[in-house]
Amino acid sequence: MTETESRYKKIYKMVEQIPRGQVATYGQIARLVGLPRHARMVGYALHALPNDNNVPWQRVVNAKGEVSPRATPQYEDLQRHLLECEGVVFSDAGRISLKTYQWKRL
DNA sequence: AAACTGACTAATA
DNA sequence: CTATTAGCCAGTT
Numbered sequence: 001m002t003e004t005e006s007r008y009k010k011i012y013k014m015v016e017q018i019p020r021g022q023v024a025t026y027g028q029i030a031r032l033v034g035l036p037r038h039a040r041m042v043g044y045a046l047h048a049l050p051n052d053n054n055v056p057w058q059r060v061v062n063a064k065g066e067v068s069p070r071a072t073p074q075y076e077d078l079q080r081h082l083l084e085c086e087g088v089v090f091s092d093a094g095r096i097s098l099k100t101y102q103w104k105r106l
Numbered sequence: 107a108a109a110c111t112g113a114c115t116a117a118t119a
Numbered sequence: 120c121t122a123t124t125a126g127c128c129a130g131t132t
Contacts, residue, residue: 004128004129025115026113026114026115027114027115027116035127037114037126038128039114040112040114040115040129041128042113042114044112044114044128045129047112057113062113062114062115063115063116068113069113070113
């Protein structure tokens with residue numbers, strides 16, 4: 001088991017704990033798994049996810065409350081759709097109110 | 107080995 | 120609100 005593999009696993013486990021209808025930021029996940037300032041790794045880990053997985057990756061957004069731009073924009077639309085199905089409302093600017101929806105781990 | 111890229115963030119001006 | 124800077128590191132070229 002390499003370091004990076006276990007990091008990825010921690011990240012995935014943490015993301016799995018985000019409740020339906022709530023969101024978390026990349027930096028928030030990084031801190032929760034004990035890797036502050038490793039926000040990019042969270043993004044990288046999610047990018048590396050297989051197509052069939054049980055990880056609610058759609059609940060992870062950037063610090064501005066936006067869906068982060070991807071190489072393939074079709075997944076951005078998918079992410080937004082999935083979140084809307086969970087009851088998350090996007091504003092005109094395509095942003096989420098973090099104040100309302102951000103996950104606070106108890 | 108070195109350079110480049112990327113689903114990022116926080117501090118500062 | 121925007122721009123700049125520095126921090127971080129796995130993969131790819």
